[in-house]
Amino acid sequence: MDTTTPTSPGLPDHVRVLVVGAGFGGLGMAIRLAEHGEQDFLVIERGDDVGGTWRDNTYPGAACDVPSQLYSFSFAPNPDWSRSFSPQPEIQAYLRRVAERSQVMDRFRFGTSVDDATWDAERHRWRVTTSAGALTADVVVSAAGALSDPKMPDIEGIDTFQGEVFHSARWNHDSDLTGKRVAVIGTGASSIQIVPEIAGKVAHLDVYQRTAPWVVPRRDRAYTRLERLAFRHVPGLQKAYRTAIYWGREALVPAFTVNPKLAMPAKKAGLVNIHRGIKDPALREKVRPTFEIGCKRILLSNDYYPALDRDNVDLVTDGIAKVTGNAVVTREGVEREVDVLVVATGFHTTDLPIAERITGRDGETLAAQWEREGMSAYKGATTHGFPNLFFLVGPNTGLGHSSMVFMIESQIAYVVDALREMTARDIDTVEPKPAAQKRWNRDIQRRIRRTVWSAGGCSSWYLDAHGRNVTLWPRTTFTFRRLTRRFDAGKYLTTARTRTFDDTAAALTEKTEQPA
Known part of the structure; x- marks a missing residue:
């Protein structure tokens, strides 16, 4: 049907x-x-x-x-x-x-x-x-x-921008970003998935960060054909996987919200993730979070930091003052011209x-x-x-x-x-x-x-x-x-x-x- x-x-x-x-x-x-x-x-x-x-x-x-x-x-x-x-x-x-x-x-x-x-x-x-x-x-x-x-940011002039503007949750698939100057506003869960995907195809990418998030490695892997066959045909196997993963998360994560010491392994993993992914010491400092891990949503990515370290990507930490017809202007008065504005500011x-x-x-x-x-x-x-x-x-x-x-x-x-x-x-x-x-x-x-x-x-x-x-x-x-x-x-x-x-x-x- x-x-x-x-x-x-x-x-x-x-x-x-x-x-x-x-x-x-x-x-x-x-x-x-x-x-x-x-x-x-x-x-x-x-x-x-x-x-x-x-x-x-x-x-x-x-x-x-x-x-x-x-x-x-x-x-x-x-x-x-x-x-x-x-x-x-x-x-x-x-x-x-x-x-x-x-x-x-x-x-x-x-x-x-x-x-x-x-x-x-x-x-x-x-x-x-x-x-x-x-x-x-x-x-x-x-x-x-x-x-x-989707929640659009309250930024002066954003409705006057002459280029393409769309929210991450309303992605314009007709927009070809190849060779364009693109700005992504936000560094939350959607942004850290988008940035690595588009960084290699755009001419230049500005990523506007208000607060640096905690980003820990994504322990992702492909399931083998044998695993998938076993999930389908071995009684109880998939349920056992599900149960083990559930209790592994349930036993540790809620506890560290009230006892920060229990979050130290995750915190160390986030700091190591920064050092592995970024060579530039100044950029490392920009992405180092200033709050306790878990205060905001903990993000998962292996390729976000390497994407920020690319020569054609700039992480902008100055606040946005306004948007003009063809640029984003920071509070320090710096004007950065862009062709496409991607808004990843949540819901x-x-x-x-x-x-x-x-x-x-x-x-x-x-x-x-x-x-x-x-x-x-x-x-x-x-x-x-x-x-x-x-x-x-x-x-x-x-x-x-x-x-x-x-x-x-x-x-x-x-x-x-x-x-x-x-x-x-x-x-x-x-x-x-x-x-x-x-x-x-x-x-x-x-x-x-x-x-x-x-x-x-x-x-x-x-x-x-x-x-x-x-x-x-x-x-x-x-x-x-x-x-x-x-x-x-x-x-x-x-x-x-x-x-x-x-x-x-x-x-x-x-x-x-x-x-x-």
């Missing part, structure tokens, strides 16, 4: 569950809903295919920095990874195969974006307006993700754009609530004031050491169990009690204050405008899985469903509260 074409062009008038987004989260949610007998659901996706982040990020060198064996659904292992760290085309191809085999693609509508989702306080359902029409839903699951909306992670389009029970958008109170959710999944709204990859569920697919599957299980509980107990609506949500987030922020993310001397994309880390999960992933294994209805305000429905009144007659 062609996953890029919806099997039915129209939208239903109403569904029990509406899922927004078709990346790992939305696809996994659809598969699990079907497996648990839920037939009345729909997945809408603004793109033209499944894949989410891995559909959109097609820049040169795009690859995962989590080992391949961890970067797949537990229920759909992939014995065909070519390398220990998967390149983007393989991840996207994997998601397409899973989608094709799932037999749920008739529930997907591509090229359909959410314009507005408003809670109907009278009928107790979501009224959703999309680019393809309107519908209502009992439950909305946002699987839009945190790495879905809207602490101000999710979809929140602006969701209006809750009290008539306030989720974005307004989060701007006032800070982005937060109970178990990263639900928010008070927004009944029957669930998140996958919600606030404080991100990772810096392991696979987000593990976290996504944990949250999917929580949502599925919530739906099961609602059916079994004839519950119409659920929303977390304010006390439960506050207690959950106070505990997270208390734990985060002890970590290198807060005390490591950096300012990262993990932090919101108020300096709160609203992105990362501060405990082990197996703890998160344990805490989301079952839907804890006692932490929720619930309303019971009546057996009849009056067209002019709400379907709810009873509101129950249990102690948090």
